[in-house]
Amino acid sequence: MALRWGISCAGLIANDFVNALLTLNPDDHQIVAVGCHDLKESEKLKTKFDIPNAYGSYLELAQDPNVEIAYVGTLNPWHFEVSKLMLEHGKHVLCEKPCGMNSKQVEQLVALAKEKNVFFMEGLWIRFFPSYQHVRKQIRNGQLGEILAVKAEFGLKDLVKVDRLSKKSMGGGTILDMGVYTIQACQWVLEEEPKSIKAKGILNEEGVDIEMSAELDYGDNKRVQINTSALNQYSNSVVIVGTKGQITINEIFCSTRIIDLDGKEKHWPLPKAKFDFHYPNSCGLRYEADEVRKAIRTGKKEHENVPHSDSLGIARIQDELRRQLGVHYEGHDD
Incomplete structure (x- = not known):
C-alpha cells in the first residue's frame, strides 16, 4: 500500500x-x-x-x-x-x-x-545512503578494530553570503545547519554522546556562528574533532581511524563515495530522476523516504537508523556548542 x-x-x-x-x-x-x-x-x-x-x-x-x-x-x-x-x-x-x-x-x-x-x-x-550503511557494518563487524579518532568537517567558502546561514531570523548558523552532519557522524561511529565539549568559533554581526571548531571527549583517549565553516572550504569528509585501519567518507552530507580500509574508492551511483536537482546528490533522499515507509508499514514509531535518542543527543550537543560560542535566538531560548 x-x-x-x-x-x-x-x-x-x-x-x-x-x-x-x-x-x-x-x-x-x-x-x-x-x-x-x-x-x-x-x-x-x-x-x-x-x-x-x-x-x-x-x-x-x-x-x-x-x-x-x-x-x-x-x-x-x-x-x-x-x-x-x-x-x-x-x-x-x-x-x-x-x-x-x-x-x-x-x-x-x-x-x-x-x-x-x-x-x-x-x-x-545521509545515514540511509549505501555508503554510510557500508561503513556502519565495517565498524560493527570489528573491521576497523578499536576506534581511536574521528574527524568530521563541513565547510564551504562564501556560504556566509547565503541568508539562511547568516541571518538570525532565519535560524542561521553553521552549528544548526552544517553542524548536524558533523555531530551525527560522531554519534554514528561511536554510538554514544560525548562526556564533555570544548568549542570556539567566529560570530557575525548578528551574533550567528559562521565558523566553529570543537573537541569532543568520549573517553578512552579517543580524539574527536568537528569543524564547520561558512567562510572556508574544508575537505567535507569524515575520517575514522581505528587500530586496524582507516575509512574516509567523502562528501559528508551527501556521500556516494568512500575510501575503504583497502585504500580503494567505493562508489554507489544514484539513479536518474525526471528533473534536475537543486542540491548535490539529492536523489539520495529516496533512501530515507523508502525506509520511513517500511518502518511505518511495520508499525514502528521511530527508525533505528535515526532513533529519537540520537535526535535528542544532537540537539543537546548543539545547545552546548551555541552556549559556549554565545549564540542565542530570540523566541527560541533554551
Whole structure:
C-alpha cells in the first residue's frame, strides 16, 4: 500500500524531495498534497509534479484526511511549529534537520509523537545512503578494530553570503545547519554522546556562528574533532581511524563515495530522476523516504537508523556548542 505524502513546504528542498520520491515505486509512495504559507508557491509545486492538491496554509495540509505523513522542509525556525501542528493532527512526520532550534523543542516533539502514537523522525538522510550503511557494518563487524579518532568537517567558502546561514531570523548558523552532519557522524561511529565539549568559533554581526571548531571527549583517549565553516572550504569528509585501519567518507552530507580500509574508492551511483536537482546528490533522499515507509508499514514509531535518542543527543550537543560560542535566538531560548 502506497504511503501518502503531504509536502509541508514548497522551496528548493521540497522540489528535490518530491523529485527523489518519484524515482521510487509508485505502488509504495504517493504524493497527495502540498501546503505552505503561500498558495502560489504550493501551486507551482503542484503543477510541476502533478500533485493532486495544493494548500495556502500548513493547517489545511494538516487537516487533509488523505495525508498520512508530512514531510517538513521549512526554514529552521519553523520546523518545530509545523511538525507540532502535523503531529497534533495525527500525521506521521519526517522533519528536516534540525527538527528543533534547541533540545527542549525536540523533547516536546518526541513526547507529542509518542502521545499521538505516530512515527516521527529527523531527516538525517545521509545515514540511509549505501555508503554510510557500508561503513556502519565495517565498524560493527570489528573491521576497523578499536576506534581511536574521528574527524568530521563541513565547510564551504562564501556560504556566509547565503541568508539562511547568516541571518538570525532565519535560524542561521553553521552549528544548526552544517553542524548536524558533523555531530551525527560522531554519534554514528561511536554510538554514544560525548562526556564533555570544548568549542570556539567566529560570530557575525548578528551574533550567528559562521565558523566553529570543537573537541569532543568520549573517553578512552579517543580524539574527536568537528569543524564547520561558512567562510572556508574544508575537505567535507569524515575520517575514522581505528587500530586496524582507516575509512574516509567523502562528501559528508551527501556521500556516494568512500575510501575503504583497502585504500580503494567505493562508489554507489544514484539513479536518474525526471528533473534536475537543486542540491548535490539529492536523489539520495529516496533512501530515507523508502525506509520511513517500511518502518511505518511495520508499525514502528521511530527508525533505528535515526532513533529519537540520537535526535535528542544532537540537539543537546548543539545547545552546548551555541552556549559556549554565545549564540542565542530570540523566541527560541533554551
